[in-house]
Amino acid sequence: MQRSSRIWDSVKYLSLLAAAFAILFPPYIIIVNAFKTKEEFQTKSSISLPDSFLNFSNFGAAFKSADMTTAFGNTIIIIVVTLVLNILIGSAFCYAVGRFNFKFKGALVGLFLFATIIPSITTQVVNYKTIQALELTNNLMGPVLIYVGADILQIYIFLQFIRNIPYELDESAMLEGASLFRIFRSIIFPLLAPATATIVILKTISIYNDMFIPYLYLPRPEHVVVSTSLMRFFGVNSGDWQMISSAILIIMIPTAILYMFLQKYIFAGVTSGAVK
Secondary structure, eight states: OHHHHHHHHHHHHHHHHHHHHHHHHHHHHHHHHHTOOHHHHHHSOTTSOOSOTTOOHHHHHHHHHTTHHHHHHHHHHHHHHHHHHHHHHHHHHHHHHHHOOOTTHHHHHHHHHHHHTSOGGGGHHHHHHHHHHTTOTTSTHHHHHHHHHSOOHHHHHHHHHHHTSOTHHHHHHHHTTOOHHHHIIIIIHHHTHHHHHHHHHHHHHHHHHOOHHHHHHOOSGGGOOHHHHGGGGSSTTTTOHHHHHHHHHHHHHHHHHHHHHHHHHHHHHHHHHHOO
16 A cells, blocks of 8 residues: 555656646746857757856847837737726626626626637637727727627626625625715725736736737737737748747746736635635
């Protein structure tokens, strides 16, 4: 029995080591190659360490070549506007659904559930025709409208949290003469902070990494975002892998920082949302 237990433990640890290697090896390759010169990259193995981790010339060249000032500016605008609309509309909708009973409430929630099982690729033609009819192609608000209207992740996260907030808080506020809007603004919304943080990090990473929608709706160079900026290297500079690695590392840093600052909130959001 003890022998079989030790074998099973060994298998588990080996599996964890293999998973850790598979996750950490690609970032390692990107980091070590980002600091190499072109000569180092051509003469050394791609997994070897650079001669110096103080070689930042690739980063400046990559930042300028990919026009990352414009890319980060456009990306921030899209993310901020999308998050504000998603949080305000999603929390208000879930407050109405979670706190009040009205006709066809179950059917309305069911429609949102039905929307999640429809493959997103099947709706792209309709989405594009809609954005085109609204004259929002080559406009930053085009992707924003897609991210706000076609993604309902925030609905289920907010709804789960609101259902776990005691209704006695609403009743106490009503006895004090608070309006429904005041209850939502002063009581419900502040208690949704873990859910809001969860949505912020999930949505931000999703939008930040998305290439398809910006590539489809924002083809002009002045509308480049961070994901499509990498495509500029696969042309004349397609052989400068050390510069490409630098560009990828530049793009990876903001999401890593965001996750470090918000990880306690997203863990709290996941665990709190799972408790009835």
